[in-house]
Amino acid sequence: MSAPSILITGCSSGIGYHAAHGLRAAGWRVFATCRKDSDVSRLAAEGFETARLDYTDPQSIEAALDFVITATGGTLDALYNNGAIALPGAGEDIPRDGLSLVLGTNVIGPHDLTRRVIPIMRRQGHGRIINCSSVLGLVTAPWRSAYVASKFAIEGLTDTLRIEMRDTPIKVILLEPGPITSDIRKNSQALFERFVDWENSARAAQYQGTLIKRLYDAPGRDRFELSPEATTAALLRALTDPRPRARYRVTVPTKAMNIARRLLPTRALDWILSRA
Numbered sequence: 001m002s003a004p005s006i007l008i009t010g011c012s013s014g015i016g017y018h019a020a021h022g023l024r025a026a027g028w029r030v031f032a033t034c035r036k037d038s039d040v041s042r043l044a045a046e047g048f049e050t051a052r053l054d055y056t057d058p059q060s061i062e063a064a065l066d067f068v069i070t071a072t073g074g075t076l077d078a079l080y081n082n083g084a085i086a087l088p089g090a091g092e093d094i095p096r097d098g099l100s101l102v103l104g105t106n107v108i109g110p111h112d113l114t115r116r117v118i119p120i121m122r123r124q125g126h127g128r129i130i131n132c133s134s135v136l137g138l139v140t141a142p143w144r145s146a147y148v149a150s151k152f153a154i155e156g157l158t159d160t161l162r163i164e165m166r167d168t169p170i171k172v173i174l175l176e177p178g179p180i181t182s183d184i185r186k187n188s189q190a191l192f193e194r195f196v197d198w199e200n201s202a203r204a205a206q207y208q209g210t211l212i213k214r215l216y217d218a219p220g221r222d223r224f225e226l227s228p229e230a231t232t233a234a235l236l237r238a239l240t241d242p243r244p245r246a247r248y249r250v251t252v253p254t255k256a257m258n259i260a261r262r263l264l265p266t267r268a269l270d271w272i273l274s275r276a
Contacts, residue, residue: 003029010083012039014182018228055109078128081110086188089196091145098195106150135178135254141276178251179225
C-alpha cells in the first residue's frame, strides 16, 4: 500500500516543521509548505516534497494544491492547517489593516484551502481535516486580541464544518495547543513594529512595563511550555484514531483553561486571565 498523504502548512519552523518530520518518520507522505521561497528551498534540501503556500495569496494556495494533487494522482488523505501569525498589542491600538492581515492569514486562508480540499476528499471517499487552534481559542489574554479573534474564529468554523460533514466520510478535528516552543513570538516582532504605534498609545507605560519586555527580552521557556513534538503526538492520534475526537488538547494550561471557562464565573475567570 502507498503511504497516506498529508498537506501541512506553516512548516518553516516550530509546530509545522516538527510535524512534517514526525509524520514522515511515521510513514506518511508529507507535503510541507511555507510562505517563503527560501524556506521552501531548505525543506526541499531536507528531502520534502514542498511548495510555497501563502494563506493571503489565493494563487499560491491553488498552485500548491495543484502540485500535491499532481504528485499523488488526484488524492489527499489529510490536511493540517497549521500556519498562523500573531500581531501583539492592545486591542485599541490594532489598526484595521493589521487585524485584516491576521484574519486573512489565520482564518480566511485556511478556509479557502479547506474548501478546495473537500471535493477531493469527497471523490476519494475519505479524509481528515485538522485545524490548529490554541488555548487562546478557548480563553482570551491581554495584548493578544488579534490572535485571539482568529483562533476563536477557527474554533467556530471547525465546529460548524464538523457538524456539516457528519453525513460524509470526512472527519474534521481541532488541535488545541497551549504554550509550545516556536518562533511565533520572534516572528511577531516585525508585525508589531509595522502596525502598532505603542509609543503614542494611551497605554505606553503599560507596553514598556509588560509587552515590550516579553516580546523582546523574555528568557527561556514559559511555564508549562512543551516542545513541538507534543503537538505532533496529538496530531498523529487525530490522524489515526478510528473514531477521532472533536478536540485534542495539548499542555496543562489548555486542559486547565477548558475546565476553568466552564466552571468559573466570568468575573473570576477575567481576573485570572488579566494576570496572564
